[in-house]
Amino acid sequence: MGEKRDYYEILGVSKGADDGELKKAFRSMARKFHPDKNDAPDADERFKEIQEAYAVLSDSQKRAQYDRFGHDTPGGSPFGAGGFQGFNINFDDILGGDLFSNIFGGGRSRSRSSQRQGQDILLRHEISLESVLNGSKEEVEVDLPSHCEDCEGTGARDGKTTACDECNGKGQVRVRQQIGPFVQDVVRECPHCEGSGRKAAANCKTCRGNGLSTTAQTLRFSVPAGASDGTRLRMRGKGHPAPFGRGNSGDLFIELNIEEHSWFERNGMDLIMSIPIGYSDLALGTVITLPHLDEKELKIKIPAGTNSGDTVVISGRGLPSSRGIGRGDVVVLCKLHMPRKFNKATRKTLESIKDELAGGDDAIQRILDDAADHRS
Numbered sequence: 001m002g003e004k005r006d007y008y009e010i011l012g013v014s015k016g017a018d019d020g021e022l023k024k025a026f027r028s029m030a031r032k033f034h035p036d037k038n039d040a041p042d043a044d045e046r047f048k049e050i051q052e053a054y055a056v057l058s059d060s061q062k063r064a065q066y067d068r069f070g071h072d073t074p075g076g077s078p079f080g081a082g083g084f085q086g087f088n089i090n091f092d093d094i095l096g097g098d099l100f101s102n103i104f105g106g107g108r109s110r111s112r113s114s115q116r117q118g119q120d121i122l123l124r125h126e127i128s129l130e131s132v133l134n135g136s137k138e139e140v141e142v143d144l145p146s147h148c149e150d151c152e153g154t155g156a157r158d159g160k161t162t163a164c165d166e167c168n169g170k171g172q173v174r175v176r177q178q179i180g181p182f183v184q185d186v187v188r189e190c191p192h193c194e195g196s197g198r199k200a201a202a203n204c205k206t207c208r209g210n211g212l213s214t215t216a217q218t219l220r221f222s223v224p225a226g227a228s229d230g231t232r233l234r235m236r237g238k239g240h241p242a243p244f245g246r247g248n249s250g251d252l253f254i255e256l257n258i259e260e261h262s263w264f265e266r267n268g269m270d271l272i273m274s275i276p277i278g279y280s281d282l283a284l285g286t287v288i289t290l291p292h293l294d295e296k297e298l299k300i301k302i303p304a305g306t307n308s309g310d311t312v313v314i315s316g317r318g319l320p321s322s323r324g325i326g327r328g329d330v331v332v333l334c335k336l337h338m339p340r341k342f343n344k345a346t347r348k349t350l351e352s353i354k355d356e357l358a359g360g361d362d363a364i365q366r367i368l369d370d371a372a373d374h375r376s
């Protein structure tokens with residue numbers, strides 16, 4: 001959002017406007033920009049802006065503060081940390097009952113219940129690193145919530161309904177509420193009939209009135225190559241059905257969890273592994289061959305004189321990027337594998353070449369010499 005507009009400008013009144021002028025201006029602006037009456041894409045935003053401007057300017061204390069400080073009111077928004085959250089104030093007396101019921105009552109709630117949606121479902125699904133490398137087609141059998149077929153999700157036996165007695169069939173109830181400095185009459189959707197104003201005359205026998213059942217379903221979806229752990233795939237309309245069969249079903253999200261691999265660890269596009277290598281192989285060099293995810297053998301060339309902790313990089317054999325360009329590397333960490341015990345013959349041999357292998361002793365001697373220099 002850009003700069004916040006001036007509240008007086010929003011309502012189209014002068015700085016000196018009195019309460020009567022404010023009311024009049026608000027009333028005509030609210031009619032003009034109410035999202036249920038105005039199809040302009042920014043109508044919602046404008047409507048909120050108008051409400052906010054009026055909420056501030058119609059409150060003498062807030063107005064005085066706004067006149068002094070503008071939008072930079074010390075202590076932040078007059079509406080608290082979340083800012084202005086939209087319309088809840090009872091404008092009944094200002095706008096007249098007629099407008100209230102036409103626009104702020106009926107209109108709003110009705111449009112909201114027509115967008116009613118069932119809840120989303122999250123399903124976790126394990127995939128292998130091979131899937132990440134190549135992409136894959138997956139198939140999962142699951143029991144998913146669905147509409148009860150006998151009552152088409154309404155929960156009513158033979159589809160027969162009567163008026164809801166909690167709201168007298170209006171679908172709405174009024175609740176008095178204190179929000180910040182305002183005492184507000186809030187029009188709420190009736191919780192008993194979820195805004196429909198109707199309830200089942202008798203409960204459907206199959207679902208006992210909740211309108212739900214479960215159906216075994218086969219979900220088929222593709223895992224994109226390069227998918228990362230926690231990637232969510234969305235299947236529209238496969239979530240919970242909307243309550244009482246009115247509205248759209250929610251969505252189903254499939255969260256991809258990547259199985260642990262026996263030796264590879266993933267680091268972005270790279271595959272990392274460590275291999276224990278014997279002293280002589282590190283000293284003389286060797287080639288280790290392993291099966292790889294891409295079904296082509298992985299040849300790891302350990303050069304002569306490799307130290308424990310050195311890495312060997314095999315480029316282009318890691319995982320693909322999710323954008324499908326190129327592949328990462330395989331990074332092999334070489335670790336010295338030292339046997340706990342040697343047999344006598346090996347011991348003897350090692351002792352005989354000890355001086356030659358004693359690179360470490362030289363290094364230690366250098367540290368000792370340095371230390372002695374420091375002291376003197």
Ligand SMILES: [Zn+2]
Pocket residue numbers: 164165166167168169170171172190191192193194195196197198
């Ligand atoms: Zn009701």
Ligand SMILES: [Zn+2]
Pocket residue numbers: 148149150151152153154155156204205206207208209211212
């Ligand atoms: Zn049913």
